[in-house]
Amino acid sequence: AQRVTQPEKLLSVFKGAPVELKCNYSYSGSPELFWYVQYSRQRLQLLLRHISRESIKGFTADLNKGETSFHLKKPFAQEEDSAMYYCALRGSSNTGKLIFGQGTTLQVKP
Amino acid sequence: SAVISQKPSRDICQRGTSLTIQCQVDSQVTMMFWYRQQPGQSLTLIATANQGSEATYESGFVIDKFPISRPNLTFSTLTVSNMSPEDSSIYLCSVGQGLSTYEQYFGPGTRLTVT
Numbered sequence: 001a002q003r004v005t006q007p008e009k010l011l012s013v014f015k016g017a018p019v020e021l022k023c024n025y026s027y028s029g030s031p032e033l034f035w036y037v038q039y040s041r042q043r044l045q046l047l048l049r050h051i052s053r054e055s056i057k058g059f060t061a062d063l064n065k066g067e068t069s070f071h072l073k074k075p076f077a078q079e080e081d082s083a084m085y086y087c088a089l090r091g092s093s094n095t096g097k098l099i100f101g102q103g104t105t106l107q108v109k110p
Numbered sequence: 111s112a113v114i115s116q117k118p119s120r121d122i123c124q125r126g127t128s129l130t131i132q133c134q135v136d137s138q139v140t141m142m143f144w145y146r147q148q149p150g151q152s153l154t155l156i157a158t159a160n161q162g163s164e165a166t167y168e169s170g171f172v173i174d175k176f177p178i179s180r181p182n183l184t185f186s187t188l189t190v191s192n193m194s195p196e197d198s199s200i201y202l203c204s205v206g207q208g209l210s211t212y213e214q215y216f217g218p219g220t221r222l223t224v225t
Contacts, residue, residue: 046214095205
């Protein structure tokens with residue numbers, strides 16, 4: 001079964017501290033993984049795609065197939081990073097549908 | 111990226127009634143999807159809206175309850191029929207672009223409250 005697990009509902013850190021938002025997935029084939037972010041009163045937006053191996057707003061995420069993980073990391077958190085973060089899996093290239101994790105609220109304290 | 115709008119942005123409805131939500135995209139897209147986000151929950155895919163054919167529903171969702179139309183490549187509607195308080199959710203439209211470098215973009219959502 002295809003599944004995405006984000007074990008933390010809430011992650012609270014101080015400004016300048018490192019951040020790691022955990023994401024584990026279950027999928028038997030080659031997945032495509034994404035991180036989406038939803039800032040307060042804004043729509044859900046794409047943050048990162050694993051296939052791009054990019055860094056957006058200082059965030060990076062590496063796909064670890066051995067551990068079936070796609071953790072989101074940032075070395076120094078900023079207050080404006082406070083938001084809800086969703087990890088998502090696209091398992092089947094034919095359908096395009098996404099399976100979302102439960103989401104993690106990141107709270108960056110001053 | 112595609113610009114997506116939804117109408118209405120929010121509504122309060124009485125149980126037993128139906129509400130149709132519209133999703134408009136500023137460019138032609140192949141894939142359109144409807145998601146539900148119940149209070150405090152993640153996003154769950156309701157169905158894929160296929161242009162010119164019947165929508166493809168996910169397990170737990172049926173056409174009688176959530177009829178979907180997709181008359182062209184820029185527009186889709188989702189109807190929530192015979193509503194009950196359990197249907198109170200945010201309903202989101204999204205579009206998918208690309209096949210090899212797939213990205214999905216979301217509308218602002220429709221917040222529905224059923225009393």
